[in-house]
Amino acid sequence: MSLAGQNLKYLRKLRGLTQEEFATRLGIKRSLLGAYEEERADPRFEVLETVSDLFKVSLDELMRSDLSEQKGSYLAKRRAQKMAADKNEITFVPVKAAAGYLNGYADPEFIDELNTFTLPMLAPGNYRAFEIVGDSMMPTPSGSVIVGEKVDDMESVKNNQTYIVISRTEGVVYKRVMKNNRVKNKLTLVSDNPTYQPYTVNTDEVLELWQAQMILSKANVQTRWDVNQLAGLVSNLQEQVSSLKKKLN
Incomplete structure (x- = not known):
């Protein structure tokens, strides 16, 4: 073996x-x-x-x-x-604190005011939890809490993995991150819901990165798509397929 x-x-x-x-x-x-x-x-x-x-x-x-x-x-x-690891205390950043977090993320007094919790199944590390809203990362439901581990080195970012991205331009967002090896100073942020278009952020605008480790959501909450969302999803996929066909031809 x-x-x-x-x-x-x-x-x-x-x-x-x-x-x-x-x-x-x-x-x-x-x-x-x-x-x-x-x-x-x-x-x-x-x-x-x-x-x-x-x-x-x-x-x-x-x-x-x-x-x-x-x-x-x-x-x-x-x-x-x-x-x-001091019992892996995880600071929780609710939606209502997200705006203030952009200014207070490095302020110990601001962080101390936030609630904390622990999860025994996590390995030792530096963790933080963020509440997300919206349907851009469906099927992860709005209101879920993403527990992320701090990323200290931009070079360690892994393609197509999910991260909480804290940036001056976009605030607190939960996305899949793609690196462009040709363009070192940009990250592409991609939603799991394909009705949302990918976009880029400059790495010098990124204040913090937290790699998603766990998703906490309420029990018995089912993610539902309405007819308009499904129609938009199908239309978006068709456009992407057409675009790929044009590139291949």
Whole structure:
């Protein structure tokens, strides 16, 4: 068994997750995870990156070290990280505080006035939660709370992942982020609801980035599309298909 596949299996069992649960967190099929653990396939780099983020281990450790042989030191390291994280207190930024957050995001007194909560399933890290409104990220319903982990380095932004983006021009938004390797100083923000067009922001306008880790929403809330929304969605998709056909031709 490869060390990477062996470590995936070890970490999954250490967290008490089934293959189905772990595969869901990694964004892959259960059968593919099984192939990784059984050494029938090598884990993709982006999968290892996700595991590295989830368990706070380096890619080098995942690929070159047998974590099961370092059980004592690994668990001790995780325990120390948890203690240092001050119980992972998560500051909550409700919609009504979003406008003030643009000016107070770096002000300790402003942040201290906001409510906090904890989530035991999160690994140690720097987290913040933001309430979102609107239908631009449907099927994520309006009123959901997005728990994000702080991104300190713009170079670590991953394409097509969801982030809370704090910028001077757009305020607090929840979008998928795409980087253009040819244009280093811009990010493209994309909505999951295709009726909303993508747009770009300059990186020097971005005050903070928080990579989405969890979505909290009220139970029994169903996202509903009305006829006009569905019609607009179909029309938008048709335009995109037509545009792609023209480019291909």
